[in-house]
Amino acid sequence: MNAGLSLRLGWRLHTASPSVLSSVIVKQGLHTSEVAGWRASVGPDPWRRHRQRYPVPELPARPENVVIPEKHRLPILPKVPSIYGQTMTRPPKGTRELYRMQGEERVHNKLILEQFGIVALAGGRLTSSHFEFLRNKVNRWLHPERSLAIFRVDAPYQPVTNHGAGRRMGGGKGSISHYVTPVKAGRVIVEVAGDMYWPEVQPWLSKVAEKMPFEAMAVNQDLLERLEAEEKRIAETNENPYTFEWLVRNNIMDCQSHLSPKDRVWFGRFLYRDRTLNRKYQTIHNFRYRMR
Incomplete structure (x- = not known):
C-alpha cells in the first residue's frame, strides 16, 4: 500500500511544505489512514515543528443538495430595452437621474444563493459592454455540471444622450447614444454558486471585480456578514459623540440651511466623488481591518 501511495504522491513530497502536501491530498482524494502509513514509511517529518507553529487551515464543508438548473450560465442581455426594439414607439429621452446612483442600496444588498458574488462599493x-465582459469572464470559469451564475442587476434601461463629435452647441437635446444601468453602493451585481470552495472562486472573481467602472469587491456569505457586523460594531463603540449625523440632526450653527436634502438622509455618505465619502465599508478600510 505504501509503495503504491508513494508512486501517487511522488518520493520528493516528503520534504514538501504542509500547504503543498495538503493540496495534493485533497486532489488525490486520499484517506487519512493511507497518508499516516505513507508518512511512517518515509521516516520523520521535517516539517513537524513548522506544522505545529503554523497549522494548515481546514477546508470548509462542501455545499450539499445543490440543484444546478439547465440554464446555469449568464445570459446575453439586450443593449436596448425590448419594449422599444419590438414596437414603433419612439424611445423617450430622460434626465440624468443621479439619485439612482447616490446613496446606499437597501434592497438588493444580500446574497440570495448565500455563497459568492460581486458587491459594488460605490x-x-x-453599460452593455460591462455586461458582456461579465458574461464572458464568469461563464469561462463556471463548471458545466456543478456551478451556476445569475445577474442581480437589470439590463440597461436608462437612456444616455450626447451630441456628435464636432457638432455646434445648441439645437436641443442630443440623440440617445446608449443605455445604462445605474448601481448604488452595496448592490450585488453577480452571484456565483454551486459545489465549489471559496479559495477556488476568489482569485478569478476578484479580477473580474477590479474591471468594474466603480469600486467593487468579491465576497462570500461569511465575509459579507463579518463586514456588516464590524461596521455595526464600530458605529456602536464610537467614543466621539460629535459625528456628522449628530451635527445635522441638532442643526448646529444652522448647518441644515447649507445642506441638500440628500445629506439629511445619508449624512454625507455615498453622495460625492471623494473616495473617503463615497465608498462602502470605508470605516473598516481606514482602520485597516483584515477581513480575510
Whole structure:
C-alpha cells in the first residue's frame, strides 16, 4: 500500500511544505489512514515543528443538495430595452437621474444563493459592454455540471444622450447614444454558486471585480456578514459623540440651511466623488481591518 501511495504522491513530497502536501491530498482524494502509513514509511517529518507553529487551515464543508438548473450560465442581455426594439414607439429621452446612483442600496444588498458574488462599493453605471465582459469572464470559469451564475442587476434601461463629435452647441437635446444601468453602493451585481470552495472562486472573481467602472469587491456569505457586523460594531463603540449625523440632526450653527436634502438622509455618505465619502465599508478600510 505504501509503495503504491508513494508512486501517487511522488518520493520528493516528503520534504514538501504542509500547504503543498495538503493540496495534493485533497486532489488525490486520499484517506487519512493511507497518508499516516505513507508518512511512517518515509521516516520523520521535517516539517513537524513548522506544522505545529503554523497549522494548515481546514477546508470548509462542501455545499450539499445543490440543484444546478439547465440554464446555469449568464445570459446575453439586450443593449436596448425590448419594449422599444419590438414596437414603433419612439424611445423617450430622460434626465440624468443621479439619485439612482447616490446613496446606499437597501434592497438588493444580500446574497440570495448565500455563497459568492460581486458587491459594488460605490455608485456608478453599467453599460452593455460591462455586461458582456461579465458574461464572458464568469461563464469561462463556471463548471458545466456543478456551478451556476445569475445577474442581480437589470439590463440597461436608462437612456444616455450626447451630441456628435464636432457638432455646434445648441439645437436641443442630443440623440440617445446608449443605455445604462445605474448601481448604488452595496448592490450585488453577480452571484456565483454551486459545489465549489471559496479559495477556488476568489482569485478569478476578484479580477473580474477590479474591471468594474466603480469600486467593487468579491465576497462570500461569511465575509459579507463579518463586514456588516464590524461596521455595526464600530458605529456602536464610537467614543466621539460629535459625528456628522449628530451635527445635522441638532442643526448646529444652522448647518441644515447649507445642506441638500440628500445629506439629511445619508449624512454625507455615498453622495460625492471623494473616495473617503463615497465608498462602502470605508470605516473598516481606514482602520485597516483584515477581513480575510
